[in-house]
Amino acid sequence: MNTLMALLIGILYASGMYMVLRRSMVKLIIGLALLSHAANLLIFTMATLRRDRPPLIDESETALAAPYADPVPQALILTAIVIGFAVSAFAAIMIHRVYQTTGTDDLDQLHTTDS
């Protein structure tokens, strides 16, 4: 499964990068979203994939019984997901505003700031 995940992550990263390098702002934002998926899966996979061992303590126990899915990276991913949402929301508004003020979606048109 790891190998499959590795492949998946690779492709997610590649397509995210490719989208980020496009000139359309919309594609760029989609690319960022794909990258964040890739990153989350990366952390997830790094911490060893385990089926059906959620980091929940059983009613009968006082501590997690090994083996368990590592809770720390999960906490990190949660943070990343939430922040990813903030990024997406803000990005949407941002490109909306940029489109409003400059009237274009093409990033290469946005080089008014240098001589």
Place this chain on the structure above:
Amino acid sequence: MVLAVIAPALHRVAPEQAGRVLALAVAALFTLFALTPHEAAPLVYAWAPSLDLHVSLLFDGLGKLMALIVSGIGSLILLYANGYLHGDARLPRLYAALLAFMGAMLGVVLGGNLLFIFVCWELTSVTSFILIGFDHDRPAARAAALQALLVTGAGGLCLLAGVILLGVAGGSYELVELAAAPGLREHGLYVPALLLVLAGAFTKSAQVPFHFWLPGAMEAPTPISAYLHSATMVKAGVVLLARLNPALGGTELWFGMLCGFGGATMLVGNLGSLFQTDLKRVLAYSTVGMLGTLVLLIGIGTQAALAACVTMLLAHALYKGALFMVAGGVDHAVHTRDATVLSGLGRAMPITWAAATLAALSCMGVLPLLGFIAKEKSYVAALGAPELAPWIVAASLAANAAAFAMAAIVGVRPFLGRPMEQSEHAHEGSFDLWLGPLLLGVCSLGLGVAAGWPFAGLLEAAAGSVYGSEFEVALKLWAGTEGVYGQALLLSGATVAIGALLFALRAPLRSLAGGLRFAAALAPQRVYQLLYEGSLGAAALLTRRVQNGLLNSYLRTVVLALVGISLWSLWRQPHLMVSFNVGEIRTYEIGIVALILVSCLVAVRSESRMAAIVALGVAGLGVTLLFALFSGPDLAMTQIMVETLTVLLFVLVFYHLPQYARLSSSFERVRDLLVSLIFGGLMTLLVLASSTDILDAPLSEFYAQNSLVKGHGRNVVNVILVDFRALDTLGEITVLAAAAIGVVAMLRLKPARKEGA
């Protein structure tokens, strides 16, 4: 003491008499300096002790001599400025800057700590910048000011580097301790440190090839030229070299560098002066020449040379200051400084004439004046040089002869001959204008006749402090005709003869040099211009290329850097363990992965925005399922909510945006595809390489053990987030809040006017 000098700069209230009062104050300082006995030990005040920064004042022979020159000529200059710029509204500013400069300069000459010297050194550069650009409505003055600052500033920074290196090599910034530091000359850092220090000193003291800024600096009003650019500031480099002589001198490199550059400067400066017509430029070139002589003498480094050096220093300050003031006085009276036009002013301006004659004679090195003694001593030194003596003597002879002619052009010629037209209404300037040059001229004479008295002892001490230990300096007006003294006398005779010849030939010389002048004297100036404009142009060009405003190229940089780092670290580690842990894969898992892959491709390939967004959503869903399958229930829950919201939001917002257009060329597409594929491949490799189990993760272990016990929660991830790491969650909420405020604020902004993209 230094601060006490800067303080009156603020006192620029009394309009009429301010100059005279200030001059008196500085004269009092002069007296104070004169009455204070010199001593070799430094006075140290701690400034920032743990940083090796001390204000240490070295009031030894050299320090005292220079302090006297700075304050003595300073007081005369203040007086002179009062007359020269009488009634000018900018006069108070001039005083302020002059006094600030004087304070800084005193710091340079008296400083005993290299860092302290450097600080004052830079301050003199800055004040000089302000003073050269004093007539700021003229572009020439602005350009000259900037040029001087750039050249000396660049040198200054080199000096800083050199000083730091010296500090590292010698273990101290104190001159006294450096001189006593053993093995400094053999230290590995000696050569770079020396070169950097020399770069600083040479730029400041206008040595070839950095000499060009000094004639340019003549854009300053005459009092400033007289003070900064002949008597004091330009000597800072010489003083620094003299100061460092005990610590750094005596090596082949030292001798070669100083003699080479000093000698070249001596020739270029003195001969160059003959080609000029503007009195001030003539003087400027001759000053360059003299600075070269001083550097050369320090380079020779024998007792005789150092004795000659300090004598020359004093003599030059006296006569060159006077000549500058005379030139200014003439300019003030007849409004021209063209040496080819000026003549016959002697009758109208008798006092100035007298002063000029005295100064010029001293400069020529004529018998009873101080200049004679200095010149004799320099010949003796040249004859006694350890190496290359004949060359040095020949160069000195040429230089001195040129100086002779130069002095005749500036100090004698304008006052003799037929009265020129303008001399009809020429008149003697005010008391302020002629007192300075006259006093200096008389000093030249008096010191010559009295063979240095009352300064003989001081000069001896000064030479001693340059040499490192006291030795006897015999200042005699007539040293006899035996041995080297006889040869020196012969050389003096030759000087007078050649000098007179040069003076007679001055007109043909000037015309002959018309073309030569630019080639020889201005070449470095050209280089400077080329460098200056070239770097400006190159900067503009490069900025446009690199900072092209295109976001894509910026992003590509980041991606490429990342790829580069990955490749590099891969290369560094040839034995990469890649484990293909296919393990058990369940069919539905393959299905999910395939779903993500397909939607990913759709998102990339789609020509429709909506399809891309939906595909993004589907990919998110797939990720959610993966989280759920591999024991991350909380992640799955969060992800699916966030994903839904994101898709909704994108749909709403993008609805207002234009349709996709084909923007990139296929070359760009292929290139980007390649970059992305490499990157993706590296990521795959990364995951594969890491699929060894983490042996122990103590933190996770801790949470696993204590979640229920301490956090009273069975969902470990939740406990981590809301209890063990509650601040994380607070931070997350704040991020969301920031984003929310951002969204609101963005929407609140009135649409800006379209400025044309």
Place this chain on the structure above:
Amino acid sequence: MQWATGYDIFLPVVWLLVAAGVILLIDLFTEESERQTMPVFFTALGGVLLSFVSLNPYWDARPVVLMRGAMIVDQFAVYLITAILTGTAISMFASISYVRRIGISLTDFLCTLLLAASGMVLLTVSNDLIMVFLSVELLSFAVYVLTGLNGRSSKGAEGAMKYFVMGGLASAVMVLGMAALYGVTGEVALRPLGDKLAQLYSQPDGSQYLATLGMGAILIAFAFKVGAVPFHSWVPDAYEGAPTTVTGFMAVAVKAAAFGALIRVAVAVFPEHAGPTGFAGDFGWATYALWFLSALSMILGNWFAISQRNVKRMLAYSSIAHSGYLLMGLASSGGRTEAYAAILFYLLTYTLMTSGAFAMLVYASSGGKDVEDIEDLRGLAWKKPAVGICLAIFMFSMAGIPLTGGFMGKYFVFSQAVYAGGPYLSLAIIGICTSIIGAYYYLRVVAVTYFREADDRPVHGREDWGIKFALSVTVFGTVALGVFPQIFYDGAKASVEQLRVEAPAVEGRNGQTSQLVDR
């Protein structure tokens, strides 16, 4: 009172957040008007002051670690927080009337500013990867918003867009790096992470590839935040587009916080820095990277600045160059406390002179049109002599002319590089050559204000006491740092000495975990 050490370190953050909340409430319940200005401003200022005061118990305290190593409170953090809060307060003072002039709401502005500041404070105390990531995001977000708040021109939106997109990418890169590091070590807290890495590099087991990649990615992300070449490209656009006071804030506070975190991470995580003997003689890869970042930033930052006619843009490039000088300190540190102290000192100076320079620009634009082109400053010194002197002092300081803080900072950093010798000597020489270029464009500004005839554009700002206050504080500080460097340097040194001290952990006594202190 054991409980007083530890969790009340949240207070600085909490006070900032509370102030932001109160401002939002004021905004909610009152009409947007002139009368709103003062209450809102003083709430914000109060937040910053309270935050500052609540640092009090930590001034001389020993370092403590909180939340299982997620946070650390030491002198280093306190020093940085002081610099950050100073920068924030100066920006606030400078903005009082400017913000209204450019047509954005003061409440939005101050609120976001406070959030950004809280993110920075958090960043300085972050001691594990998750906290670092979180607080970097927090501060970045707030700053993206601030950058985009320029209602006047499309440049604001454009600059913010570029900043935001690149920032997003940098965040992704940072997460990538963290994932890699966690994958190798199973640690998120910096110090154990560093120990494991050092162990890993001394006994390679085949996963250094990951570790190197992880550290590299984190380094890239930080290089982006501090605006080091080649990750600098957002800087000019964002600086130019943002409202001027925001630019000042970005240049100063963001950089201080990011450098603080970078130093902390470098000391703890990069093996070259983490080893017990430092890295004497060893020129490891992270140092290579820092060397190049520093050299490129110094060269290109200064060089690009020459050809700028827009003052804000020029200062943007100059801030890139200053990052280069700071990175020089880091590259050549080799774990020596003197070097870190030099960086901190430089940061402090930089904070003062840069926020002063931007406040200057705000002041000069009070006549109506924004001052952007350097020609707009013509003859300013004669119109407002005091302002001219301030400007000259800031520019002299940036150029590194003695008796200003800038000189002292450069001196410290350069002498550290020279002291380190070897490859750093060449770095110092590059630094000196580029400083010469730097001197040119800084002094050109001074020359324009003094040597050119003034136009008849009025400069008032008579009623703008806020900006006057900001200017006086910064000028005074810049000169004080130059004339009395000792106190500040010693402070910096004392604070970095704690960087390596093994900090005792204090487990919280908040709520439910209170009775269960295990160590």
